[in-house]
Amino acid sequence: MNLLGSKGSKAVAFALLGADVTVVDISESNQKYALELAASAGVNIDYIASDVLSLSGAPTNFDYVLLELGVLHYFVDLHPVFELVSHSLQKGGKFILRDYHPFVSKVLELKDDKMVAGGDYFNDNIIENDVAYSILLREEQRETIPKTVIRRWTLAEIISSLSPVGLSIRTLEEEKGIRWPLPEGAPDGIENKVPCLYTLTALKN
Helix, strand or coil: CEECCCCCHHHHHHHHCCCCCEEEECCHHHHHHHHHHHHHHCCCCEEEECCHHHCCCCCCCEEEEEEECCCHHHCCCHHHHHHHHHHHEEEEEEEEEEEECHHHHHCEEEECCEEEECCCCCCCCCEEECCHHHHHCCHHHHCCCCCEEECCCCHHHHHHCCHHHCEEEEEEEEEECCCCCCCCCCCCCHHHCCEEEEEEEEEEC
């Protein structure tokens, strides 16, 4: 199961490898795109268009649950989503969480075309933010769409939220790199000195 699986690119890739895949995502336009993509690739995927926290009657006993790349911060409380992950897995099933590293998303920022460590890693505020696709819209369109609220989590907060729902961490890998193009004047080699992404795997007890 790919929670918040967006347009289904990962789901279709897994289906091409022989997996039975279910996507859960709130967007019906994402669902339409994903199902058309799957049909074009000659595979079938299941797609549930729903808020994941309002999901009812969803299948369980999955071998894997995948959550990835820029979705965890949309949850202002981690317990419900990780509880859903645990409920969806069979015993011994694996949770794969791949996301932007909190050091990059919480500490580094661009200021006057320079990269600075101007953020607060321990800031636990819920903040208002533009929706992700707003960068694709014209300025007058951006002014008409609602904002979203996000909560940027520390790595310790994420890790500490897994055990109470019966998930045991097996691996945690951190990757070098920067998620945005480096601005002119950025320190030489900075992209190889800070973590950009992490991948965490955990098993259901």
